[in-house]
Amino acid sequence: MKRGVIRVLIIDDSQIVHTVLARAFAEQPDIEIAGDAFEGRGGVGLALELAPDVIIMDINMPGMSGLEAIEEILAEKPAPIIVFSAASKSIADLGFRAIELGAVDLVEKPAASDLTELKDVIEEKLVRTIRTFADFKVMHRFRRRRPAHSPPTAPGRLDDETGRSEPPGAAPFHGGERISAAALEHTHPPRFGAFHVIAVASSTGGPQMLTRFLGREEVGALNAGIIVLQHMADGFMASFIDWLKLFSALPVTTARPGDFVSPGVVQVAPGGSHLGVDGRGRFKSVDAPPQFGIRPSADVLFESLAEAFGKGLVAVVLSGMGSDGAKALPAVKRNGGYVVAQDEESSLIFGMPKAAIATGCVDRVLNIAAMPEFLAAYCGQVREKNAR
Helix, strand or coil, X not given: CCCCCEEEEEECCCHHHHHHHHHHHHCCCCEEEEEEECCHHHHHHHHHHHCCCEEEXXXXXXXXXXXXXXXXXXXXXXXXXXXXXXXXXXXXXXXXXXXXXXXXXXXXXXXXXXXXXHHHHHHXXXXXXXXXXXXXXXXXXXXXXXXXXXXXXXXXXXXXXXXXXXXXXXXXXXXXXXXXXXXXXXXXXXXXXXXXXXXXXXXXXXXXXXXHHHCCHHHHCCCEEEEEEECCCHHHHHHHXXXXXXXXXXXXXXXXXXXXXXXCCEEECCCCCEEEECCCCXXXXXXXXXXXXXXXXXXXXXXXXXXXXXXXXEEEECCCCCCCCHHHHHHHHHCCCEEEEECCCCCXXXXXXXXXXXXXXXXXXXXXXXXXHHHHHHHHXXXXXXXX
């Protein structure tokens, strides 16, 4: 069925943002502005009245905050909410809280004074995201009955206050557990080849999936190096890593050039450059242009890991737009690695897993809820086989 015009509601306290969005959307024949609100309470009222296809919302607004507005809208008349906000540390932290509450994606807003950059971001990123979520069905969420600044609920539990429903059997909440920087610096390599490396690539919908994956007790018990590559604007990356620490059963750190891939740690690819490893399993920056507009790219990381770790590599492709990671999967298989893709049912956006499956290189297609237990069993069986 042919999609009609996408009706967008804009909730932002900046007149400049409203003006630039109006100009940019006027050039898109399939997008129209259904309404404009300049603070959260008015935005909630228009969302209930107009039932837009997509909502674009800032977080930091006078009166009712963006977080409160998100809760009200998703409790009363759910619609896909794209957070369009600055990426200063404090605001970015709130952005990931919005993801917990049910927002579907974050798009970084440049400084409002830079109108050219603002227009470019709108045309290159925001318009694409609007089209992606135009037909997306959002579930009702329960309102919270706790302060907005309180810590998130344990992944894997059903929270009657937020309405977040996660698979049973998840690990207890590990938030607040801090690992010193010194403990995460690896100046000496672990015994090379003695552990599996699980490389996880994700894009749109990835943050939601990663919290469900990393919080499980099976992941905490894995004697594996876990590398996460999430497509994310550079400005959000520090807050993203801090946010993952609240959920993860393992310590989370940045995969810095010079550090070794190490078991029992989640190492997140930094933004701005491609990530690879050398022949000893030490991270390195890869000086190459973006691939399909993406940097870091899962294709670059997977190919590099395949050469270094061979049959010790498990490549995992989670929810995301596009096809990043798919091109490298033949190299993973040639070197003896194993490939897992998320299934369509549990993916927020099925683009990346679908492209991976289409290569014919995927060994297992799994629901996100089943991945931790499966990977624990797979790694254990391989270790037992090698020990014979």
